[in-house]
Amino acid sequence: MDLSLKIWRQARANEEGEFKTYQAKNVSPEASFLEMLDEVNEELNATGEDPIAFEHDCREGICGACGVMINGSPHGPQSGTATCQLHMRKFEDGDSITIEPWRATAFPVLKDLIVDRAPFDRIMEAGGYISVNTGAAPDANIIAVPKWSAESAMDAASCIGCAACVAACPNSAANLFTAAKTQHLNLLPQGKPERYLRAAAMVETMEQYFGSCTNYGECEKACPKNISIDFIAMMNKDYVRAQFFNMARQGQK
């Protein structure tokens, strides 16, 4: 199939960018979306134009490195699918496709389709862990974890950190990411001791970088791992409780 691609080109972070149009000819329907871009890049290289920079690594939907806006939707038209898992059979011959980077103030464009998602790491550093030093752990079967709780924690922990949720949100909020990360740990008995400290620290760090959630729900639709916005409700509850908990803790000092 033949396609017309409108792609965001921007040489560096502090330079202006613009859309440029490219023709992709003879694209195989078996090709993945990124393989289609590989072919375009081979052409560009041959004609002497700088290839399009885009981020990717695993190409199987697990590392979260890839992710672009395809015709205005994060990761494109197929639900529950990361950009790298999207195949060209989902498009039609003659289609025009607009490809641009995630748009959010917290994520400056570094080049073409690549953005800087470092604020996600800052949220994690604020409390996205269980404080257990290497070697200090008891036998793994000492604490029984109800199956539902392990499964639910796993649902949250499936987040790949791609940031499609932020890109989809009209407010550029990162609540779905932060909720997935807090609740993965808060749902497990092992995560309980730091539950409220974690919720408070991660939410407050999130607020330094991202907009506020007003319950549009676009994030859930865009998530390639179908992470549920129910986790946001759980996080909010933990966050509210954290305020009381922290007051109580202060009283003990």
Add this chain to the structure above:
Amino acid sequence: MESSIYALDAKIPDGPIQDQWDQHKFATPLVNPANKRKYDIIVIGTGLAGASAAASFGELGYNVKVFTYSDSPRRAHSIAAQGGINAAKNYPNDGDSIFRLFYDTVKGGDYRSRESNVYRLAQVANEIIDQTTAQGIPYAREYGGLLDNRSFGGAQVSRTFYARGQTGQQLLLGAYQALARQIDAGTVDYYNRSEMLEVVIKDDHAVGVIIRNLVSGEITSHSAHVVVLATGGYSNVFFLSTNAMACNGSAIWRAYRKGAFFANPAFTQIHPTCIPAADEHQSKLTLMSESLRNDGRIWVPITPGDNRPANDIPDEERDYYLERMYPAFGNLVPRDVASRAAMRMLDEDRGVGPLRNGVYLDFKSAIGRLGQAKIEERYGNLFEMYERITDENPYEVPMRIYPAPHYTMGGLWVDYNLMTTIPGLYAIGEANFSDHGANRLGASALMQGLADGYFVLPYTIGGYLVDYLNVPPVSTDDPVFVEARAAVEEQTNAFLAINGTQSVDHFHRQLGNVMIEHCGLARSREGLETAIDEIREIRTNFWKDLRVIGTSDSLNQSLERAGRVADFLELAELMCIDAMDREESCGGHFRLEHQTEDGEAKRDDVNYAYSAAWESMGSKNAPLLHKEFLEFEYVALSQRSYK
């Protein structure tokens, strides 16, 4: 090939194998907690091995700097591991023990690994499960809330812990979280989008690294008391593999050129269950976890050339060839055995699918036995992944699979302390020549990476550091740093200056074709000789006709790849040299000249019970072979049989 007369000293502790690790820990000098902050440690890589090591060093109080070329530690290739992680907890009460895990790993590796290291691995494996559970890894559970296990190839017990089909993801998140905690605590300085391009050596000791910032292009020097390489494997030398696109061998290759010995480069693993390529633009291959072989049955049509759809072929016209050839292990034979059997089916023109480049993995009887819901619970995400890629529903039609390059057992040679032949330079995880001998068993790489990072290196590193108390690291103004930086700058600019006509991928694909044909599932002296000639030719053309567009002072993905492929073009030759030297078949290394009458691998323990450690003699000369002779005191040498 010339070989050195000096045996390598692996520094294996004395005494019975069960006591060696405890004794060694006791005998290794401790670094006083108050002194730990006086030591600088550089870790390259934030996969399972690197992130776990950096986090543990941070907790201990060392000054740590950690680098990754990714934008976040969570992206490392370890994230993609699906099936699980082994340990000898014996929770299912099916007869497992540390000794059995040790035994299976030595045997699975076809007797080409070091017994002492493997025993230690089996010993610390249980601690990994404790540690990661405490970190919040949502492992699969039984209804009673206790941990669930499943079985993997090469084992007759259930010892694999798993988190759906995303075990690597969960373990990496755990290690990344432990690392994030240390970054927050200020014990670890973290540098993302930073690629190590050189190890700096002074007076034969590793003293630091040269790093290129992948966004600004800036090249900087970093010094430390020790440097740890946790940079993963080199399966991407084959171009098409199951590894993430950026995986490469540059860090260990550059260490090799600086004097670190490279062991068993030809020991590569071709994984039997991957989705076959769909067309010639394919950029990577996707693994379907080996755990699927627990419930899936592998077959091809009995009649060559039979191209009826799978469901139209009646049972009596199917050849469940693994069950036929290996009745004891059936579909769960080790990877090398399963891969070669699949290759034979294709050679007999019994391949399936549009390009006739696969074999079937069929879940029909498992679905009949357990119900679709159970299969969905076990493998749901894998089935989904398969459907997305192939547009076929594996609940209804059997999956098509074929072997693909997946893991490299070879890597930098390390002693019992995980130190390379360059003092102060360590290698952990897939980057070292590891504990897997000539073949790695499933679910053992995650175990080894985390064993190295959490439980081995944090102890052994003290033995080297104690001598450097109050000795400051070498200044980055030292001539050794200035020269190393200049060399890196020169090479970076050299790629841009060629200004030829072909892209990096063009050469990489060519190299991959040569390697898969001659140094893949089956190897022969003649084929390897051809391969070496062809690799040299591709290398010459690469340096004449490469075109890298753009500049070195900005984000330039072609430039990054050029450096990696340039190194692959050299490493590939060493792989072929090693494959040629080893006149036997063992594990993943199958020499057509050395097979039994029924086509099984024929090992030669009299002449080849050694690890081959290659020393670089400069780019113009042949490398020098050093042999580490392997002794098998606890697992008697025997011909592997899975029949």
